[in-house]
Amino acid sequence: MVTLTLKDQPNVPLEAEMLSPDVLVALSNDEIRALPVLLGKRRRRVDDFFSVEGAQSDDLEIRGDVAKVKWIGRGMTRGRITIAGNAGMHLGAHMTGGAIDVSGNASDWLGAEMSGGTIRVRGNAGGQVGAAYRGSQTGMTDGTILIDGTAGLEVGMRMKRGIIAVGGKVRDFAGLQMKGGTIVMREGAELRTGAWMMRGTIISLTPIPLLPTFSYASMYNPTFMRLYARHLATLGFAIPYEDRDGAYQRYAGDACVPGKGEILVWKPSASSDSSR
Amino acid sequence: MLRITGGKVYDPANGIDGVVKDICVSDGRVVTDTHAEGGRTIDARGLIVFPGGVDAHTHVAGAALNFARGLTPENMRRGHPFVHSRELRAGLGGVTPTTFATGYMYAGMGWTTVNEAAVPILSARHTHEELHDTPILDKSCLVLMANNEIVLDLLEAGEIERATHVVAWLIWAAKAYGVKAVNPGGVAAWKWGKDAKILSAPIEGYKTLTPATIIAGLAKIVDELRLPHPVHLHCNNLGIPGNVSTTLETLRILDGHRAHLAHLQFHAYGGDDWGSLRSEAAALAEYFNAHPNLTTDAGAMLFGETVTITADGPLEYMLHQLSGRKWGNVDVENETGCGIVPHAYKPNKLVNAVQWAVGLELLLLINDPWRVFLTTDHPNGACFWRYPEIIRLLMDVEFRKEQIKLLPEKAQKRIVLADVDRQYTLSEIAIISSAGPARALGLSQKGHLGVGADADIALYEERPESGILFEFPRYVIKGGDVVVEDGAVRNVRNGRQFVVRPAFDHQIEDYLRPLFQKVYTMSFDNYPVEVERLHQPDIKPCG
Numbered sequence: 001m002v003t004l005t006l007k008d009q010p011n012v013p014l015e016a017e018m019l020s021p022d023v024l025v026a027l028s029n030d031e032i033r034a035l036p037v038l039l040g041k042r043r044r045r046v047d048d049f050f051s052v053e054g055a056q057s058d059d060l061e062i063r064g065d066v067a068k069v070k071w072i073g074r075g076m077t078r079g080r081i082t083i084a085g086n087a088g089m090h091l092g093a094h095m096t097g098g099a100i101d102v103s104g105n106a107s108d109w110l111g112a113e114m115s116g117g118t119i120r121v122r123g124n125a126g127g128q129v130g131a132a133y134r135g136s137q138t139g140m141t142d143g144t145i146l147i148d149g150t151a152g153l154e155v156g157m158r159m160k161r162g163i164i165a166v167g168g169k170v171r172d173f174a175g176l177q178m179k180g181g182t183i184v185m186r187e188g189a190e191l192r193t194g195a196w197m198m199r200g201t202i203i204s205l206t207p208i209p210l211l212p213t214f215s216y217a218s219m220y221n222p223t224f225m226r227l228y229a230r231h232l233a234t235l236g237f238a239i240p241y242e243d244r245d246g247a248y249q250r251y252a253g254d255a256c257v258p259g260k261g262e263i264l265v266w267k268p269s270a271s272s273d274s275s276r
Numbered sequence: 277m278l279r280i281t282g283g284k285v286y287d288p289a290n291g292i293d294g295v296v297k298d299i300c301v302s303d304g305r306v307v308t309d310t311h312a313e314g315g316r317t318i319d320a321r322g323l324i325v326f327p328g329g330v331d332a333h334t335h336v337a338g339a340a341l342n343f344a345r346g347l348t349p350e351n352m353r354r355g356h357p358f359v360h361s362r363e364l365r366a367g368l369g370g371v372t373p374t375t376f377a378t379g380y381m382y383a384g385m386g387w388t389t390v391n392e393a394a395v396p397i398l399s400a401r402h403t404h405e406e407l408h409d410t411p412i413l414d415k416s417c418l419v420l421m422a423n424n425e426i427v428l429d430l431l432e433a434g435e436i437e438r439a440t441h442v443v444a445w446l447i448w449a450a451k452a453y454g455v456k457a458v459n460p461g462g463v464a465a466w467k468w469g470k471d472a473k474i475l476s477a478p479i480e481g482y483k484t485l486t487p488a489t490i491i492a493g494l495a496k497i498v499d500e501l502r503l504p505h506p507v508h509l510h511c512n513n514l515g516i517p518g519n520v521s522t523t524l525e526t527l528r529i530l531d532g533h534r535a536h537l538a539h540l541q542f543h544a545y546g547g548d549d550w551g552s553l554r555s556e557a558a559a560l561a562e563y564f565n566a567h568p569n570l571t572t573d574a575g576a577m578l579f580g581e582t583v584t585i586t587a588d589g590p591l592e593y594m595l596h597q598l599s600g601r602k603w604g605n606v607d608v609e610n611e612t613g614c615g616i617v618p619h620a621y622k623p624n625k626l627v628n629a630v631q632w633a634v635g636l637e638l639l640l641l642i643n644d645p646w647r648v649f650l651t652t653d654h655p656n657g658a659c660f661w662r663y664p665e666i667i668r669l670l671m672d673v674e675f676r677k678e679q680i681k682l683l684p685e686k687a688q689k690r691i692v693l694a695d696v697d698r699q700y701t702l703s704e705i706a707i708i709s710s711a712g713p714a715r716a717l718g719l720s721q722k723g724h725l726g727v728g729a730d731a732d733i734a735l736y737e738e739r740p741e742s743g744i745l746f747e748f749p750r751y752v753i754k755g756g757d758v759v760v761e762d763g764a765v766r767n768v769r770n771g772r773q774f775v776v777r778p779a780f781d782h783q784i785e786d787y788l789r790p791l792f793q794k795v796y797t798m799s800f801d802n803y804p805v806e807v808e809r810l811h812q813p814d815i816k817p818c819g
Contacts, residue, residue, distance in 0.1 A: 135350035 001057050004050040006064025012040045017071035021058035021079025073100050092119045115141040127152030130164050156183045165237050175202045197254050197261035205266045214253035221247050277302050283320025286706040289724035293703045301731040304756035308727050320735055323750055326706050327723050328388030328732030332713035333538050333573045334654040335585055336378045337392050337406035339399035340614040344585045345372045347604045347616050363766050371582045371655045379411035380765045381661050386734030386749040389722050392417040394587050396608040400450035401805045408811045412754050416774040418508050419450045420587055422457030422490050423464040425610040431493045432485035440497045444780035449804035451775045454505035455498050458587040459512050460490035463613045471590035472512055475525050487512055488529050495533035501778040502819035504718025506534035514591050517547040520556035539575020539653035541635035553627050554690035557637035565643050571716045573651040576635030576666050578658035581620045589613035610795050629687035640696045645707040664746040670700040731756040772812040
């Protein structure tokens with residue numbers, strides 16, 4: 001495992017897309033120290049900010065509050081990044097494989113346009129999780145993003161495949177222009193969830209305000225939910241699916257696009273006390 | 277003094293076809309060989325020597341293009357970055373390159389003069405500023421006139437003489453080089469949510485005015501003003517199945533007046549709907565071959581992702597509805613409009629496959645290379661930096677036929693390209709890419725290498741390693757300066773701007789001023805671009 005420890009907090013955001021297992025696996029520690037990073041428009045070396053230890057590996061550990069370090073794990077295809085602290089913007093953007101684990105909070109554009117791999121954030125995340133960059137037609141096209149805490153605006157904007165699961169509350173415009181994939185929100189979301197969604201599934205375990213362009217369809221427990229629940233359970237994220245516990249209210253929309261997406265809102269049965 | 281020795285020179289305007297001869301340059305112009313010593317000598321053995329490319333129809337500056345840049349950040353992200361250095365300014369390539377990058381990329385391909393083909397007078401000032409920031413190239417621009425409400429009202433009233441003065445005044449106000457007509461009447465109708473699809477039918481918002489009146493009127497006015505470049509026509513019904521009948525009718529309305537038909541590829545379709553679309557390039561080429569008053573540019577299309585930009589507002593709305601891609605629309609007060617839609621041309625789509633063939637068919641079936649020019653209507657059909665791909669398709673019939681075989685079988689039945697065996701010679705390439713457009717634009721010092729010509733010269737490997745000619749010039753010389761050498765752009769200077777000053781009666785301002793105060797958001801005195809605003813104006817005479 002290679003360990004990078006932040007020794008000097010950058011005064012402006014540091015762009016460090018080379019902090020990815022694909023790049024570091026081929027380098028000795030001295031070569032890693034000499035890698036260029038951009039501090040604003042100025043070119044600096046990795047060891048201006050980080051001390052580098054450990055043996056050559058595709059398992060990377062970053063220690064310290066790197067909330068100002070952007071683009072960590074950009075486009076990574078393999079290996080593992082563990083961040084002991086907070087992470088900066090664009091973490092795991094465009095990644096196609098491997099795993100990222102953040103013990104603290106992550107910022108905006110977490111896993112933006114990713115197409116594979118797993119990201120787990122123990123704290124909160126910012127906005128545009130798994131989203132499409134401005135102008136792009138599609139956001140994340142596969143992979144998994146798990147957030148234990150809250151998430152910001154436009155979560156899963158234009159996503160096409162994959163799963164985003166959020167333990168805390170999500171802000172406005174979750175699943176904006178969504179084209180497919182699944183967003184699970186344990187604590188629900190604020191306004192305009194699923195606006196302009198074409199396809200895909202948004203699951204909320206808490207009642208949420210719905211747009212008038214979503215119409216109530218039915219109440220049921222979809223067969224796929226059992227499968228999803230089992231898969232998410234292996235990742236430590238439980239969702240209910242048993243008839244005895246309750247059922248999902250299905251809302252179809254967004255009718256103003258017009259779209260064929262769905263929002264499933266969990267309604268625990270009166271007798272049940274296990275709404276979560 | 278700069279001497280280019282030992283190169284094989286292709287200078288069709290002067291009847292030189294692959295002759296090894298020296299070219300001498302002094303003070304930015306080609307001069308007679310004085311055998312003077314001193315100065316730099318470029319050893320051009322193994323290289324072919326071409327006059328610098330001239331693009332007769334492109335979109336490289338102005339409000340519409342800038343809107344497209346802003347509307348498609350995803351394209352800008354994919355663009356090749358130009359990093360700031362001592363010689364170069366920073367910029368981005370891609371489908372709508374930034375201003376500085378545009379200059380570097382055109383020059384990096386051996387093109388040294390461009391004609392920006394669609395400028396609303398209202399944004400002429402902005403356009404000139406952008407053109408100034410497009411280095412190396414010499415530039416000209418055409419103003420949009422076929423939907424200008426003041427001009428249209430005069431044409432409806434039959435006041436041709438006053439319209440002539442107004443057009444002349446507007447050209448000079450915009451510091452432009454010529455007149456562009458986009459979808460005559462159609463953009464004016466678009467302001468009522470309509471289009472002008474029938475040339476003989478009154479335009480929405482007018483009682484008697486028809487597209488035919490506008491076309492005939494502007495062609496007559498431009499000839500009357502003796503502008504160096506004829507009316508530059510973007511016909512009605514662009515891109516619509518069966519539009520060849522509209523195009524042919526337009527050509528008949530011209531009635532012997534000079535005209536340049538822009539991006540003809542988009543106007544040469546048969547069929548009744550998208551499913552039955554077919555190529556009518558052969559019919560159009562036949563009419564064209566028989567009428568020497570006309571020139572055209574191909575507006576060829578290549579497969580790939582691009583963004584469409586045109587003043588033809590209703591067309592862009594249709595494209596947006598067909599593709600579902602994002603759409604931008606601009607209303608330019610009383611003058612014109614503009615639409616932007618990103619678009620992907622795909623070889624497996626019947627319509628796109630036919631379009632691809634039509635562009636090449638026109639280039640191959642129009643017999644006289646002096647009247648058909650190499651363009652892609654950048655960025656509408658493809659980006660200008662893909663010209664070498666088209667040249668390869670024109671010069672290599674075997675390669676072309678292999679590419680045709682990759683098209684859907686259904687599409688192969690709708691085109692005639694497979695039956696065409698013509699191959700362009702190097703001399704003909706020099707005509708369609710430089711000598712021809714220079715002549716059509718009336719730029720006598722461009723497009724050739726005779727004594728007195730501007731020393732705009734491109735030197736290419738005769739047998740490049742990649743096998744693709746014209747992709748990377750070994751040297752490019754612009755105005756006597758070596759601007760591209762060893763694959764790098766250097767010695768960057770700003771080019772000139774060609775402007776015409778047609779004669780008009782100054783009392784026309786008494787007519788225009790009150791109209792302006794009534795209908796424009798801008799005051800009359802702020803409207804014209806001051807000549808001092810242009811950085812290196814080169815004012816061409818009319819007549």
